[in-house]
Amino acid sequence: MSKPSAQTIFAESFFRVNAELFAPFLAEAGLDERILHTPDVEIPAANYVELWEILGRRVDASIGLRIGIQTVSTALGAYGQAIRSAPTMLLALRCMSHFAVVLAHAIRVDFEIDGGQVILSYQCTDPTITRRHQDSEFTIGFFLSLLREITENPRLTPQRADFEHERPTDWSLHRDVLACPLHFKQSDNRLYFPIELLEMPVRTADPRLFQALEPFLEQQRQIRAPVGDLLAELGRHIASSLSSGGASLEMVAQSMGLGPRTLQRRLAEHQVEFRLLVEDVRRSLAEAYVAQDHYSLTEVALLLGYAECSSFSRAFRRWTQVSPQQYRLQAKANLA
Incomplete structure (x- = not known):
């Protein structure tokens, strides 16, 4: 594996779960198979994003969104566990934003309440990572998957979705999965939900586990x-x-x-x-x-x-x- 840079993402169990998909392309992305078996290994952020771009070229032009919508909270370690155990939706969204750096550097996750909407946004912040189409779509897909998981509502859909890249040639999966107006070449990657999202119960809530995880995540964030x-x-x-x-x-x-x-x-x-x-x-x-x-x-x-x-x-x-x-x-x- 190439020498880890200071900007990293943890493998967690996500790479083990998707080992069959990732393994053939690791070397091309400058990675080795250790990340498939070692949850606490740190992967250089640039190599991680490049792996997604390789998959988009070699496997499926919509691979990021396809895998994102299938990914569950437990694949992302303590970060995912804290979100699913949060007592309220407001705390779950706060975890998604506030503790994102614990999982990965070089990213920004925000949520805001604006004009009767809840807006969840994501962006890779490393200026040297310019090709990040698949990473953006994976993350947007994962966020929607996560919200469906914790509400136990597989039909939960946003009111609108934005992507910073150009519209793909084939965007049928985007229409099927997101089932809302789609906007491309935007300033950010965003999901828009009605304000009622905040009132939805977190059906996977585990307040005692959340209370145990939150101090650990805050320590790691600092x-x-x-x-x-x-x-x-x-x-x-x-x-x-x-x-x-x-x-x-x-x-x-x-x-x-x-x-x-x-x-x-x-x-x-x-x-x-x-x-x-x-x-x-x-x-x-x-x-x-x-x-x-x-x-x-x-x-x-x-x-x-x-x-x-x-x-x-x-x-x-x-x-x-x-x-x-x-x-x-x-x-x-x-x-x-």
Whole structure:
């Protein structure tokens, strides 16, 4: 397995349950079979999302939504157990949002009450993860599955669903599963429910178990949230600084309103090396830009802070073992 990054997701029993589906594609996503058998292993978030994209290309263009709607709370460890044991729907929704970082970094889960609706939203917050269609659909599908599970109402449907990506060529599964107006190319991934959702009983509630799990999850949240928040902010600032000629620690610290020594100290606290983080951001953005036709390779090189296209090409070959031109052709072939 590739060396875990600081932004991770726990395998829990989800990977064991879906071992037959995931196993053939783990190596291609930079993962190994240990994640199928070890619930507490941490998977780099970027590799996890890439695994979903590979499945979308190789297995089923709607695989994220298809697996999401089949996933049950117990597959996601203490996070899922706390949600299903919450005494009220309001507490269940709060758990989904507040403790999401315990399960995974680089994500945002929110719920709000607005205009007589309950809105549950999700987004991957890592700026270097640009291809995340399947991850978004898996999570939206899982949220709906979870709400149906805890209310024991398999017919529970949202009033509306939003997705941040473009509408798939075949979206029949989306219509069948969600059974509501669907909107694509939105600013976020959202499910909208009537306010009456808050009055629905949680039929899987177990107040004593919830009381035992909540302090543990809060402790874990306080451990995991700082590194997740810091790295998400750093990733955004590094990405925006690259096109200005590179992302030095001094430049990024200044854009964050910090002194270089303060930033260095915060990174050291989380055992994160700035140079390697810049390399990860640059590589992830390079793969995303090259895979699309929106930019010429010269423009990609400039966006990533390279003065010459040849320097970028050498770095890209070092990262991927193929040239940018070959990578772009492979990406097109995968989408065909």
